[in-house]
Amino acid sequence: MKSSMKCCPFFMTAVKIKVKETSMINTLEISNLAKDYGDFRLEDVSFNLPQGYIMGLIGPNGAGKTTIIKIIMNLVMKQQGQVKLFGKDHQEYEVAVKKRIGFVYDTPNYYQHLNLRQLKNVVAPFYENWDEAVFNGLVNHFNLPLKKTLKKFSKGMAMKASIAIAMSHHADFLIMDEPTSGLDPVIRREVLDFFREFMQHEDKSILFSSHITTDIEQVADYITYVQDGRVIFSKTKDEVFEDYALVKGGNDLLDEDTKSALLGVRSGAYGFEGLTHNVKGARAVFGDSAIYDPASLEDIMFFTGMKTRKVL
Amino acid sequence: MLFRLVAKDFRANGLYLAISLGILFVLNAILSFGVLGSESGPVSAGGDAKLTVAIPMFFLVSVLGSKVASLLFLKIDDMSDSNTFFASLPVKRKELVKARYISSAILACVALVVLLLATLPAYFIYGASYSETFSLLHYPAFWCIFLLFIWFSNSISFPFYFRFGLARGVFTVVIIQVLLATAMVIILLDPDVREGILDFAEGALDWINTIHIALLGLGSLGITLLLMLGSAMLSVKFYKVRDL
Numbered sequence: 165m166k167s168s169m170k171c172c173p174f175f176m177t178a179v180k181i182k183v184k185e186t187s188m189i190n191t192l193e194i195s196n197l198a199k200d201y202g203d204f205r206l207e208d209v210s211f212n213l214p215q216g217y218i219m220g221l222i223g224p225n226g227a228g229k230t231t232i233i234k235i236i237m238n239l240v241m242k243q244q245g246q247v248k249l250f251g252k253d254h255q256e257y258e259v260a261v262k263k264r265i266g267f268v269y270d271t272p273n274y275y276q277h278l279n280l281r282q283l284k285n286v287v288a289p290f291y292e293n294w295d296e297a298v299f300n301g302l303v304n305h306f307n308l309p310l311k312k313t314l315k316k317f318s319k320g321m322a323m324k325a326s327i328a329i330a331m332s333h334h335a336d337f338l339i340m341d342e343p344t345s346g347l348d349p350v351i352r353r354e355v356l357d358f359f360r361e362f363m364q365h366e367d368k369s370i371l372f373s374s375h376i377t378t379d380i381e382q383v384a385d386y387i388t389y390v391q392d393g394r395v396i397f398s399k400t401k402d403e404v405f406e407d408y409a410l411v412k413g414g415n416d417l418l419d420e421d422t423k424s425a426l427l428g429v430r431s432g433a434y435g436f437e438g439l440t441h442n443v444k445g446a447r448a449v450f451g452d453s454a455i456y457d458p459a460s461l462e463d464i465m466f467f468t469g470m471k472t473r474k475v476l
Numbered sequence: 477m478l479f480r481l482v483a484k485d486f487r488a489n490g491l492y493l494a495i496s497l498g499i500l501f502v503l504n505a506i507l508s509f510g511v512l513g514s515e516s517g518p519v520s521a522g523g524d525a526k527l528t529v530a531i532p533m534f535f536l537v538s539v540l541g542s543k544v545a546s547l548l549f550l551k552i553d554d555m556s557d558s559n560t561f562f563a564s565l566p567v568k569r570k571e572l573v574k575a576r577y578i579s580s581a582i583l584a585c586v587a588l589v590v591l592l593l594a595t596l597p598a599y600f601i602y603g604a605s606y607s608e609t610f611s612l613l614h615y616p617a618f619w620c621i622f623l624l625f626i627w628f629s630n631s632i633s634f635p636f637y638f639r640f641g642l643a644r645g646v647f648t649v650v651i652i653q654v655l656l657a658t659a660m661v662i663i664l665l666d667p668d669v670r671e672g673i674l675d676f677a678e679g680a681l682d683w684i685n686t687i688h689i690a691l692l693g694l695g696s697l698g699i700t701l702l703l704m705l706g707s708a709m710l711s712v713k714f715y716k717v718r719d720l
Binding site for chain 2: 273277289
């Protein structure tokens with residue numbers, strides 16, 4: 165399966181979509197989540213992650229991704245809404261659900277004076293399922309030094325060490341906040357490959373936030389896009405790419421009416437480029453005079469964020 | 477789980493603990509040599525004056541030193557953001573708070589033992605059994621009072637740390653202390669009030685003197701432990717809803 169996955173990255177998505185139709189157990193269910201910080205508000209956040217899938221949480225910096233993850237982990241208190249992990253309330257069954265979660269920070273900077281072996285000795289007693297063999301396997305897999313102090317670790321090594329610590333108790337659900345940000349391309353690929361390997365077990369799930377859209381495009385089955393504390397969409401990756409498209413054409417096609425068919429538009433001397441989430445509608449407006457290209461996640465983030473940036 | 481959390485503190489911060497206790501040991505050892513050196517030879521006319529300086533100095537180093545040591549783990553957690561990390565583990569926040577109270581209480585004991593041990597080299601080198609300062613400082617009740625004082629003081633300040641975080645908590649406690657001290661000074665400016673308070677304090681001391689020392693010790697311990705319990709409950713209440 166591993167080799168088939170490598171040669172055909174969409175293989176797994178296709179198989180799983182089929183499974184999804186027959187049985188749908190949600191690893192994560194979030195409904196109507198709200199949190200008010202005064203200068204920033206998370207509002208009516210709702211999405212589900214079915215078991216066996218990877219969800220990418222995307223959005224610009226400050227969109228609320230980390231807050232959502234911290235609320236899931238009960239590190240930040242929600243003011244409204246419900247979070248269920250493995251079908252159980254995340255606060256009422258906090259200890260039970262956290263036993264099944266592996267959590268990785270964006271910047272793991274705790275206990276920098278310890279080496280990896282010492283950190284493992286501090287963390288391991290908290291997990292009944294801690295598996296020394298799995299830990300040693302991951303340390304070897306990531307080529308991590310056990311006796312070097314953590315403060316001497318590079319960002320990539322620190323992230324891999326956090327993953328090794330988070331995964332050694334047979335976690336069913338991996339939650340990661342910006343695991344690939346700041347990593348060089350080689351280590352990023354290594355981390356993403358690890359996600360794929362982890363997902364070979366069908367009962368596992370991953371939620372990871374990132375503003376590196378190519379990472380999400382590579383591995384995620386579901387995409388949740390957050391902007392200004394609100395969920396813009398939460399769909400399968402295929403649905404996202406089916407729904408959104410880039411419309412390109414000459415400036416003569418643009419007027420106030422045609423602009424309203426686009427979520428965001430930018431125009432230059434050679435024409436315009438805009439995003440639509442209704443390709444049929446856009447075709448009705450622009451006809452064959454425009455070109456319709458698939459939109460990347462970066463395009464979606466850029467054009468949907470235009471409104472906000474203009475307001476600001 | 478509580479034991480694991482307390483053990484985690486000592487296991488993870490062993491190096492910092494050893495360094496801090498080492499510094500306290502050296503400081504108090506130097507202080508001991510200084511005091512005994514000045515007290516060696518026949519007791520001079522100024523002996524009492526020296527004693528009145530030496531005792532507060534010991535009190536200051538011992539109480540401040542062990543108070544700072546008792547906050548060591550809180551400080552490390554605050555600096556390294558490990559609070560957030562441990563709250564993400566399968567542990568209840570209530571347990572995290574309880575463990576912090578226990579490890580701080582243990583740290584205060586350990587620090588006081590180290591401070592007491594630090595007085596011994598000078599004691600043996602000078603053979604200073606005649607020293608009035610040392611005969612008083614080696615009285616066990618003296619150290620028990622220190623310990624209860626630190627536990628008492630931590631019980632007052634810990635809920636602020638758990639509510640606001642260490643840095644803001646310390647700031648809040650200091651502000652409250654300054655306000656209270658100022659209010660006290662203003663109140664004491666009135667001679668009638670001052671006299672009333674002094675009479676009350678005198679009466680209270682007379683009453684305390686009538687109580688058996690063992691009963692007094694147990695009573696003080698009981699009150700301090702009750703205060704710690706109440707303080708821990710308040711801290712749990714604050715920490716359970718705090719955003720990390």
